[in-house]
Amino acid sequence: MNMKPIISEIKQKIESAGGLKAVYFVACGGSQAAIYPANYLIQSEAKNIATAIYNSNEFVHATPASLNEQTICIICSLNATPETVEAVKVANAKGAITIAMTGSPDTLMAQNGQYKVVYSNGDNQVYSQANQALALKLGFEILHQFENYEKYDAAMSAYDKIDAIVEHGKVNLLPQAQQFAKKFKKDEVFYVLGSGPLFGTAYTMACCHFMEMQWKHAITLNSGEYFHGPFETTDKEVALVLLKSVGRTRPMDDRVETFLKEYAERYIIIDAEEIGLNQIDSSVAEFFNSVVMIPIERFFVYQMSLANNHPMEDRRYMWKVAY
Known part of the structure; x- marks a missing residue:
């Protein structure tokens, strides 16, 4: 899935609001673990972008005061867990830009997110298109477009190798x-x-x-x-x-x-x-x-x-x- 146009459009909106200050990752359980690598990437590589990762329900009940129109929220749930859907709504209400990652284009996640990313799942999952891979790709794209990330091309080339590495690893x-x-x-x-x-x-x-x-x-x-x-x-x-x-x-x-x-x-x-x-x-x-x-x-x-x-x-x- 191509993240470039999504982040490009978001960048125009955020720059008009004063610039990107933070990227927050929100999910529960396995979905939170899946987006953890993207949080780790931003935390490690970003020079001027803050980041944090939240459990969905905690995000709803203890919403960060910094959440505003200069924030991107990447929020993930396979089948639209209720508290994660509520987290999308809370982020929207605070003026943040929301990217809803979900397993189907028809979930409540997809319906409430300002942008949606549908990832591969199920028995025939394509690992290079799974939630952890696509959340990471969003992270690389944010670094590339907002901070001219120098390792971007190397990162994108890795996606052609993921599926073979996993399949050979299992064998x-x-x-x-x-x-x-x-x-x-x-x-x-x-x-x-x-x-x-x-x-x-x-x-x-x-x-x-x-x-x-x-x-x-x-x-x-x-x-x-x-x-x-x-x-x-x-x-x-x-x-x-x-x-x-x-x-x-x-x-x-x-x-x-x-x-x-x-x-x-x-x-x-x-x-x-x-x-x-x-x-x-x-x-x-x-x-x-x-x-x-x-x-x-x-x-x-x-x-x-x-x-x-x-x-x-x-x-x-x-x-x-x-x-």
């Missing part, structure tokens, strides 16, 4: 994923660690894939924060998953790996470098960690679902009871 990692499922299928508690661009992915694996889809207890830990309390729970029994990133925060993951090899026994490391992220230009590869890793870590949990005969679609409460 190459199937034995490891099946071994993981066999070894850890009866565990009830998992610690999932990640840093920098993969912290949001660690959240996805823990909260969406382990907790929501497999009813396993899981905790998300930042690789840097692991050594400031949580590592005291590490022993030979606890199950740990380390998602290793490519980029500036990789030394933080290396430090965790060194510790696990010394003091833990039941852990697995899923390394973005081994999946094939090095096929993307090194100047921007860091920002594509999650785009590649989310489908891969989900693939690992899917193998567990097969081993436990617990379909990823099963729910006890979601969409079934009042909440």
Whole structure:
């Protein structure tokens, strides 16, 4: 999907209002984790654009005072979660420019957003057109048009490689994923660690894939924060998953790996470098960690679902009871 005309039109509006001050990302659950890489990109690369990421309901109840016509809000929900639709309405009412990312052109998200981005989803999802990929593309386009981002061309060329990297990764990692499922299928508690661009992915694996889809207890830990309390729970029994990133925060993951090899026994490391992220230009590869890793870590949990005969679609409460 071409983001250039969307951001070009938005730029004209915002410049007439005094210039872009901030880009806010708003969503719940897996959608929030999917747009996390774009927030990380703006946070890392923008020179004069502030950014933050919000849970949709918190955005509604504790709306940032800075929200105005100099703000872009990128708000994401696959099927128009009510609180996320309300977040779009709140942002509109405050004068912000809203880009609604959603799974269908007919959702309430699409109907309420000033601009809409429909992303690939479902069983036949095209990963280069998924929510995490397109949110990231919006981020690159904003940097390019507002700040003449010098790595823009390298970033755009990466989109031609994403799908092959993921598909080859699944083929190459199937034995490891099946071994993981066999070894850890009866565990009830998992610690999932990640840093920098993969912290949001660690959240996805823990909260969406382990907790929501497999009813396993899981905790998300930042690789840097692991050594400031949580590592005291590490022993030979606890199950740990380390998602290793490519980029500036990789030394933080290396430090965790060194510790696990010394003091833990039941852990697995899923390394973005081994999946094939090095096929993307090194100047921007860091920002594509999650785009590649989310489908891969989900693939690992899917193998567990097969081993436990617990379909990823099963729910006890979601969409079934009042909440």
